[in-house]
Amino acid sequence: MDKLDKIGRDGVEKELVKAGFGREILKKVEGQKQTPRLKEIFLALEYFGLDKNSFRFDPLLARGLDYYTGMIYEIFIPGESGSISGGGRYDKLIGVPAVGGSFGLDRLTAAVPEKTFENIPFQPQVLVTIFAPDLIQSSLTVFSLLQAQGIETEIYLDPAAKLDKQLKYADRKGISYAVILGPQEIKEGEVILRDLRNRTQQSIDMKMLSRALATT
Structure with a gap:
């Protein structure tokens, strides 16, 4: 063939x-x-x-x-x-x-053209979690929006992993923030932004997420 x-x-x-x-x-x-x-x-x-x-x-x-x-x-x-x-x-x-x-x-x-590439380390500021496999598209949307705003962002790759496991992963990697989108948040157009450094969290309008991260 x-x-x-x-x-x-x-x-x-x-x-x-x-x-x-x-x-x-x-x-x-x-x-x-x-x-x-x-x-x-x-x-x-x-x-x-x-x-x-x-x-x-x-x-x-x-x-x-x-x-x-x-x-x-x-x-x-x-x-x-x-x-x-x-x-x-x-x-x-x-x-x-x-x-x-x-x-x-x-x-x-x-x-590859002959040129010198800078070795730029990647340290994500934000981890976008996946609340459930059927909500992965919403998480991907937020991930893409943050990337487009120049915010170094990672998305968890296993949609079946429990939320606690995803947050522990972010802790191990030294990621400062986690974005959580459950069914209720998606319905209301919001996300939960969790500060992994001081263990606090707040609900934020999805449209204001990048601004909130830029001022932290």
Whole structure:
């Protein structure tokens, strides 16, 4: 399937027939739709500020290794030939469900302009928590808004983790503030801003959050 760009549709169909498959299998693969989970991932990428034209679903994408058991991905740099990174889901390789990937160092270094990059340490000021898995989109919205305002912000990556675990994580990392959005806060257009240094908290209008953080 991944040879479609190289040998064309007719060439792929001939190879499929030669391998014992019918020509209709190509149409079947091309007709595959995005899963609900993949749609959630794409939505999250948009919330993180990525241009929706920079990623897409490709049912014909294939990797050269046979240990993948689920979704696979490849990363490209516009104007460069070949992928610079790729990977996917593999449940049986190490006996534990996992997602991993690798990158091509030669291709990556060749694509990066020769320049000196400053080593700027990242110390988030705020942790946006996830109250429940079904509220992740609201947390992503707040995360994106704070990032856009230049406030160094991190979002907790496990939506199933209990709130107490998320707050302890923020403490360990020396993060000063945590933003909490429960169902009631979302309904009222507010967030709870918890000061992790002095153990106080207050309810703030969501539109005033960045201003409140800027004055602390």
